[in-house]
Amino acid sequence: MRNFFKIFFACLLALVIFTIVAFFFFLAALGGLSKKERPVVTANSVLVLDLSQHFSEQLQRDPLGFFSSDNRDVPGLYDMVRLIREAKTDANIEGLYIIANGNSNSYAASEEIRNAIQDFKTARKFVIAHGDIITQNAYSVANIADKIYVSPAGMLDWSGYSVEYLFLKGTLDKLEIEPQIFYAGKFKSATEPLRSDRMTEANKLQTTVWLSDLYADLLMKTAEARKVDTATLHQLANDGTIQTAKDATEYKLVDGIKYDDEVKDEIKSHLNLGKYEKINFITASTYLAAGAIRDVKGEKIALIYAEGDIVDGRADQGTIGSENYRTLIRKARLDKSVKAIVFRVNSGGGSSLASENIWRELSLAKKEKPVVVSFGDVAASGGYYISCGADSIFALPTTITGSIGVFGIVPNLQNFFKNKAGITFDGVKTGPYADAGAAYRPLEENEKRMMQASVDLIYTQFKQRVSEGRKMDTAYVDSIAQGRVWTGRRAKEIGLIDRFGGLNDAIQCAGRMAKLESYRVSEYPEPQTFMEQIFGENRDPMNYAGKMKAEIGEDNYVIFQELKRVREMSKGTQARMPFRFVVR
Structure with missing residues (x-):
């Protein structure tokens, strides 16, 4: 027994010492890696904007980024806009290259980025965009470029906007789940997928209006950038005319058909680089790490x-x-x-x-x-x-x-529990409303009136806040x-x-x-x-x-x-x- 404890405590001590040493080695490595050199933006650089990269509101740091020599932090949207604006006056940045193989950013975010690019162009620096398959959302940003190209085997999507809603009422019916729904506002369609198998007329109206607004915005900005009237653009989408890269070029939606290497050669000509010289592309993450956004005092x-x-x-x-x-x-x-x-x-x-x-x-x-x-x-x-x-x-x-x-939604799962799962409930309560809102039974009529009254009260308060503000x-x-x-x-x-x-x-x-x-x-x-x-x-x-x-x-x-x-x-x-x- 004495030998057992001797071995046990010796192993325990060794484990503690090893843990402490490993911890300090980790801190040392962490400190050394965190001091990696800040990248430098050299002359004749080109800023790269990859639209497939989603820009959240705030900077997204890679928690393990210090283990890599690459800069993998993703700028926030405000950062990205500022980076483009900084590049406008940065003597080392000669132009902007937009990769338009899709766009992971929604409409307003894309508009902020596009506005920044439009401002960038006032510095008379080149803006070139290229994509293999250019989606409409990517095109809504890339069409502001001086030149936009599509790959020979690629295409530009130009078909207009559609919106899809998902309805779950049929699923709930099959499961015998009753969503007890209370709402205020005839357009409040957040509960439609639970109470209907299709859009209501009110929702169709509002959706048609806002979707048409987004589409009109695309048409107007494309018309201005590409010098093609909106009626023609609308007809091209309605007729399904743009099916190939050649179609997109013929109808002036893009400037030409080029492979990636041909686009890079054009960028080299802007930079006066030789055939075998390398283009110094700077990603948004690297430009941010280089300190492009400077601290301002005040x-x-x-x-x-x-x-x-x-x-x-x-x-x-x-x-x-x-x-x-x-x-x-x-x-x-x-x-x-x-x-x-x-x-x-x-x-x-x-x-x-x-x-x-x-x-x-x-x-x-x-x-x-x-x-x-x-x-x-x-x-x-x-x-x-x-x-x-x-x-x-x-x-x-x-x-x-x-x-x-x-x-508000109060689910009634009584039939689901009983008929699908074989579960029933029973109990006692001290008052008629002690178990109000329980999922295992339907609401009684008075409970429904109370729930609707609560929703109406909050709606009135909401409107009052808007009225005052x-x-x-x-x-x-x-x-x-x-x-x-x-x-x-x-x-x-x-x-x-x-x-x-x-x-x-x-x-x-x-x-x-x-x-x-x-x-x-x-x-x-x-x-x-x-x-x-x-x-x-x-x-x-x-x-x-x-x-x-x-x-x-x-x-x-x-x-x-x-x-x-x-x-x-x-x-x-x-x-x-x-x-x-x-x-x-």
């Missing part, structure tokens, strides 16, 4: 990003938790060094209670310093709720906004509310936003309102530490979502997401825009 403007679903309590990054954002906004409000707040919203909404709590904190901040809101791709329902009290609201014509309405008559607010979705272009006409512009325009406005001669922007939420990125809640180090999408396919993954949203929507009264749609 007073502080707090830039708070709010991206994702709005939920109650605390939440991880990528979701707007009411507790997290109350804390962030309050911190900016009470910080005397912060002279103005810019609130960047990219959200289709969520919990009505969480939206009210965030609205309250912003309304308090507005009393002490300027509050300017900038809308991203989507700022609808709860996303609009939290924003409507700002001093000024900026959006782009292609932003999806409005959807002022609420709903936008200085509108409540009757007028009701006429433009009803859960209806609007594009930014129409939102400006009806008074839901103040100005067209991107995030940079909103920041400049905040600076003017605070009467600042110079300012620096502090971004929140602050970037996560290495340990938070690796071990934080809801991390997906194995990229299960990406693997699932690859395994079951993009369309099936959308169905999976919708089923998850059905579960989310039953968590209290929701101020959420219509269910996710796919625009093709």
Whole structure:
């Protein structure tokens, strides 16, 4: 026994010593790798914009990036716009190369990038775009280029826009699940997939309007860039004329048919490089790591990003938790060094209670310093709720906004449990409403009236917030509310936003309102530490979502997401825009 303990404690001591030594070796390696040299942008460089790269609102750091010599941090959208603007005046950047093999960014984000490229062109630096198969969303950005080319065996998609909705009523019927639905606003179509097998007339109307607005925007910008009238462009799509790369060239949608190597040769000619000389392409990640975006001194403007679903309590990054954002906004409000707040919203909404709590904190901040809101791709329902009290609201014509309405869902699974799973429930209660909302039984008529009354009350409160914030008559607010979705272009006409512009325009406005001669922007939420990125809640180090999408396919993954949203929507009264749609 004595020998056993001797060996046991010797092994334990060795393990402790090994762990300590390994830990310090890890710290040393971490410190050495984190000091890797900053890349340098040399003369005759070309900035590369790959539209297939998704630019979230904030910088996406690669937690293991320091183990690689490559720069793998992905700039945020605001970073990307600033990088293009910096490249405009950077003497080492001679031009911009756009890879247009698809576009992972939505309409408003794409518009911000396109506007930055348009400004870049005023420096008389070349902009060349190329793609093998150029989607319409990629083309909406790439058509601003001086020259746009498509591969000989490739194509340009020019067929117009369509939108697809997923309906689950038939599935629920087969499972004998009854979604007990309560909503306010005739256009509030977020519950349609659960209560119908097709679009209602009201939803068809609103969808037709906003989709036509997005399509008209594409036609107008293409007409201006390619010098082809909108009627001709519309007819080309209706007739299905553009089927090959040759068709796209013949009808002047692209400038020519070229392989990748031929495009690179053209870029070399712009740079006066020889046949065997290498083009110094600089990715957005490398340009960011090189310090292209410089720190500016001056007073502080707090830039708070709010991206994702709005939920109650605390939440991880990528979701707007009411507790997290109350804390962030309050911190900016009470910080005397912060002279103005810019609130960047990219959200289709969520919990009505969480939206009210965030609205309250912003309304308090507005009393002490300027509050300017900038809308991203989507700022609808709860996303609009939290924003409507700002001093000024900026959006782009292609932003999806409005959807002022609420709903609630209480699932009745009684028949599913009994007939499909063979499960029954029984119990006792101290009052008639003690088990109200339980999934194992249907709501009684009085409970239904109470639920609808609650939804109506929250809807009235929502409209009141809009009325006060936008200085509108409540009757007028009701006429433009009803859960209806609007594009930014129409939102400006009806008074839901103040100005067209991107995030940079909103920041400049905040600076003017605070009467600042110079300012620096502090971004929140602050970037996560290495340990938070690796071990934080809801991390997906194995990229299960990406693997699932690859395994079951993009369309099936959308169905999976919708089923998850059905579960989310039953968590209290929701101020959420219509269910996710796919625009093709």
